[in-house]
Amino acid sequence: MSHPDLNLLVTLDALLAEGSVAHAARRLGLSPSAMSRALARLREATGDPLLVRAGRGLVPTPRALELSERVGLLLEEVEAVLRPAEALDLSKLTRTFTLRASDGFVENFGPDLIARVNREAPGVRLRFVPKQDKDSGPLRDGSIDMETGVIGKATGPEVRVQALFSDRFVGVVRADHPLSAGQITPSRYAAARHVLVSRRGSEKGYLDDILEIQGIRREIGTMVGGFAAALALARASDMVATVPERHTRDLRADMFSFALPVPVPEITISLFWHPRMDADPAHRWLRGCVRDVCAASAGQGRAEA
Template sequence: MPDFNLLVTLDVLLAEGSVAGAARRLRLSPSAMSRALTRLREVTGDPLLVRAGRGLVPTPRALELRGQVGMIVDGARAILRPAEKLDLATLERRFVLRTSEGFVETFGPRLIAQIREEAPGVTLQFVTKPDKESAPLREGEVDLETGVIDRTTAPELRALPLFDDRWVGVARVGHPVLDARMTLKRYGAAEHVQILRRGLHSSEVDEAAAASGAQRRIGIIVNGFAAAVALARDTDLIATVPERHTDGLRCGVGTFVLPFAIAPFTISMLWHPRLDGDLAHRWLRSCLRRACCT
């Protein structure tokens, strides 16, 4: 296994051209520095510094190594140095955010406004979230993701709550279901849009309705919130969607409280732990929290 400490010693020796001078800079005894030079000669197979009168002069091999060693040592110091203060005004970076339908329409404008004001060189790329697979975060394809944490969430991911949400019903303006308080009977009699999530028909709403004595009559099945809201807006179908998450989608539809109890849920942001200490990523996370809490 190479002793990388020898690179620092070699760098100083070549810069000083003197065992005594290198020893002073590294705060070593002359004998310790002499032993280090002996070790370097063994490793490189070259004398490196040879006697010329009262001093030492570098060999051709040492002159060849001087520039290379200096760059390597400087690079190592830069890697091990604490992260410098983040300069948002000059930051140029692209972040990929993976979200479910409705999130961008609801929270995107506030997030973009913050980014433009604080770091105009940053670009956001939003990609859809068709499933809860953690590979995009793990493999670095995605920087940040939003969603509900459950037993399928990869345990190594970091998470922070963004907001609490609840299910609500939506129907077109003028729909008869909006004329009076929603009851279990009226809810069960209506024709519903069901949302396909995680590869299965969504069960949370169906189970909660059934537990209260209402059976949903499914007319159409779609794979996202945007399609469900759009159909509810332009047909007599009704849909059940997350309230805050779809606020940006629900323009032009009426909203009603569900006639049965159903547990609220928390939307969180998730990221891979390798990005914990990244100053730019920390800043992005703070921006997202502010956008969702406004």
């Protein structure tokens, strides 16, 4: 089935407005012969002569008069679609954005982000969903609007990425834990029982690979799916939780935190979104809010260090 030539709508609008092939041709910058051919195509497409000779001029048929108003409205709608987006009015914006992030990110950055959004765009709601993996499928299909985390092998090559801040891992124990006194050596750290954070239920983590290079092996006492759960267990037991420092700042407030006794590379927390959202004004505004909130929090973290 052939698709209609939508350019014919522009031609029909000019012919109906001018009532003359020559005048319509001048209006559209065409030659009279090209306009005559376009009129022939319109007649074939509609099954109606549309304009018929009356003396020296042309008059519209009833079908042409019926189409006249509809064609004008259609062209107005097309022009509106192709017109650049109007300036974003945050006070009138009504929209729900879905952000996929870890519990730690939501707990530490969520309150400031929500407060910022409420001040600038009261009609906007944020919906946070947990990170089960690093698959970029939800960004592609639009089920989430943006995501925060560390770049992984499952991150799609087309996904836009912007670094937010760097974080480092620290050890955390309850306030009166034996490790809260004295020097924390690699052997003391490894000898304690540890909470392993693994979303996939693995019995070995990123940190274990680093420790093994230095001939150290820690004892895993239990495994959990998130940093909040790891800290809750460490607070109520003799176990050690190893967590990102800035992600868990508030959760560690009443606990003893210490620098790891082995060198561990920092991680970069980034913001991810699909390229189709690049030019969306509201999405661009929210990306800026996330960046600002994270920058302010990172600066506070450096000041407290």
